[in-house]
Amino acid sequence: LFDLFILSSAIIVSAIISLILSYKSDSLHELQTNPFPHIEPNHPNGDKKSREEIEQEALEEPRLPWFKRFVSRNAFITELLSVIMGFLIIVKCLSRLSVEI
Numbered sequence: 001l002f003d004l005f006i007l008s009s010a011i012i013v014s015a016i017i018s019l020i021l022s023y024k025s026d027s028l029h030e031l032q033t034n035p036f037p038h039i040e041p042n043h044p045n046g047d048k049k050s051r052e053e054i055e056q057e058a059l060e061e062p063r064l065p066w067f068k069r070f071v072s073r074n075a076f077i078t079e080l081l082s083v084i085m086g087f088l089i090i091v092k093c094l095s096r097l098s099v100e101i
Contacts, residue, residue, distance in 0.1 A: 007088065011081045018074035025074075 039057050042048055049057075070076065 004085065004088065004092075007081060007085045011078055011085065014078045014081060015075075018078055021074045 039054055039061075040049075041054065
């Protein structure tokens with residue numbers, strides 16, 4: 001159980017750090033006003049794009065830039081540690097079940 005305690009403590013610390021970094025970020029206002037800050041909201045001629053056009057561009061975006069943005073988020077480490085902890089709990093439960101049977 002000590003390993004779960006260390007991992008859960010690391011999750012709590014990383015969550016607090018990611019919250020602080022997110023609130024101190026300069027792009028926080030951009031994320032609140034635009035769900036797709038990486039996509040240009042205007043056409044080259046200056047006309048505003050419709051929401052459907054922006055969503056279509058987001059769907060057609062290549063995987064590598066999307067993955068880089070996903071990994072560079074502040075909360076990624078917290079999410080990764082949570083997934084690792086979930087797998088560790090499952091493995092521990094199954095190993096105890098195997099010993100008892």
